[in-house]
Amino acid sequence: MSLDGGIRTCDSLGMTSEPLLLTRRDPVRNMARFYLLAIEPDLFQGTALTRNWGRIGTKGRFLIELFGSRQEAERRFAALARSKVKRGYLRRPEAS
Numbered sequence: 001m002s003l004d005g006g007i008r009t010c011d012s013l014g015m016t017s018e019p020l021l022l023t024r025r026d027p028v029r030n031m032a033r034f035y036l037l038a039i040e041p042d043l044f045q046g047t048a049l050t051r052n053w054g055r056i057g058t059k060g061r062f063l064i065e066l067f068g069s070r071q072e073a074e075r076r077f078a079a080l081a082r083s084k085v086k087r088g089y090l091r092r093p094e095a096s
Helices: 072-084
Strands: 019-024 031-041 047-055 060-068
Touching: 019 072, 031 072, 047 072, 060 072
Parallel strands: none
Antiparallel strands: 019 031, 031 047, 047 060
Protein backbone atom coordinates (compact mmCIF):
# COMPACT_ATOMS: atom_id res chain seq x y z
CA MET A 1 0.00 0.00 0.00
CA SER A 2 1.45 3.34 -1.02
CA LEU A 3 1.06 6.53 0.98
CA ASP A 4 1.55 8.70 -2.11
CA GLY A 5 -2.12 8.65 -3.17
CA GLY A 6 -2.81 12.36 -3.41
CA ILE A 7 -2.35 13.24 0.26
CA ARG A 8 -1.24 16.80 0.90
CA THR A 9 0.11 18.16 4.15
CA CYS A 10 -0.53 21.37 6.09
CA ASP A 11 1.95 24.23 5.79
CA SER A 12 1.73 24.74 9.54
CA LEU A 13 0.09 22.97 12.43
CA GLY A 14 -2.89 25.27 11.93
CA MET A 15 -6.15 23.65 10.93
CA THR A 16 -7.12 23.02 7.37
CA SER A 17 -9.46 20.48 5.87
CA GLU A 18 -6.46 18.60 4.45
CA PRO A 19 -5.02 15.50 6.11
CA LEU A 20 -1.61 15.81 7.78
CA LEU A 21 0.95 13.11 6.94
CA LEU A 22 4.01 12.86 9.15
CA THR A 23 6.89 10.42 8.60
CA ARG A 24 9.86 9.30 10.65
CA ARG A 25 12.80 7.50 9.09
CA ASP A 26 15.99 6.23 10.69
CA PRO A 27 17.88 3.75 8.47
CA VAL A 28 20.32 2.88 11.28
CA ARG A 29 17.42 1.63 13.42
CA ASN A 30 15.52 0.22 10.42
CA MET A 31 12.69 2.65 11.21
CA ALA A 32 10.24 3.91 8.60
CA ARG A 33 6.96 5.04 10.17
CA PHE A 34 4.00 7.17 9.17
CA TYR A 35 1.31 9.00 11.12
CA LEU A 36 -1.76 10.36 9.32
CA LEU A 37 -4.29 12.72 10.94
CA ALA A 38 -7.55 13.97 9.41
CA ILE A 39 -10.65 15.80 10.65
CA GLU A 40 -13.93 14.73 9.06
CA PRO A 41 -17.64 15.19 9.77
CA ASP A 42 -19.44 12.23 11.34
CA LEU A 43 -23.00 11.06 10.67
CA PHE A 44 -24.45 12.70 13.79
CA GLN A 45 -23.54 16.40 13.32
CA GLY A 46 -20.30 15.96 15.21
CA THR A 47 -16.69 15.72 14.12
CA ALA A 48 -14.35 12.75 13.86
CA LEU A 49 -10.58 12.79 14.16
CA THR A 50 -9.16 9.84 12.25
CA ARG A 51 -5.67 8.59 12.99
CA ASN A 52 -3.74 6.02 10.96
CA TRP A 53 -0.19 4.99 11.91
CA GLY A 54 2.33 2.25 11.38
CA ARG A 55 5.29 1.13 9.32
CA ILE A 56 5.51 2.65 5.85
CA GLY A 57 4.31 0.09 3.32
CA THR A 58 1.68 -1.42 5.62
CA LYS A 59 -1.95 -0.56 6.34
CA GLY A 60 -0.99 0.25 9.92
CA ARG A 61 -3.46 0.76 12.74
CA PHE A 62 -6.53 2.97 12.58
CA LEU A 63 -8.44 4.88 15.27
CA ILE A 64 -11.45 7.22 15.11
CA GLU A 65 -12.10 9.68 17.94
CA LEU A 66 -15.51 11.40 18.02
CA PHE A 67 -15.99 14.99 19.22
CA GLY A 68 -19.04 17.16 19.75
CA SER A 69 -17.50 20.14 17.96
CA ARG A 70 -14.89 20.83 15.32
CA GLN A 71 -12.95 23.02 17.76
CA GLU A 72 -12.44 20.10 20.16
CA ALA A 73 -11.21 17.90 17.30
CA GLU A 74 -8.87 20.68 16.09
CA ARG A 75 -7.35 21.03 19.58
CA ARG A 76 -6.70 17.26 19.73
CA PHE A 77 -5.33 17.31 16.15
CA ALA A 78 -2.87 20.08 17.04
CA ALA A 79 -1.79 18.37 20.29
CA LEU A 80 -1.13 15.07 18.50
CA ALA A 81 0.76 16.80 15.67
CA ARG A 82 2.96 18.70 18.16
CA SER A 83 3.65 15.49 20.08
CA LYS A 84 4.71 13.60 16.95
CA VAL A 85 6.94 16.44 15.73
CA LYS A 86 8.68 16.47 19.14
CA ARG A 87 9.33 12.73 18.72
CA GLY A 88 11.08 13.27 15.38
CA TYR A 89 8.28 12.97 12.83
CA LEU A 90 8.54 15.34 9.87
CA ARG A 91 5.87 16.80 7.64
CA ARG A 92 5.98 15.12 4.27
CA PRO A 93 6.74 17.52 1.41
CA GLU A 94 3.86 17.99 -1.03
CA ALA A 95 3.90 15.66 -4.01
CA SER A 96 4.52 17.37 -7.35
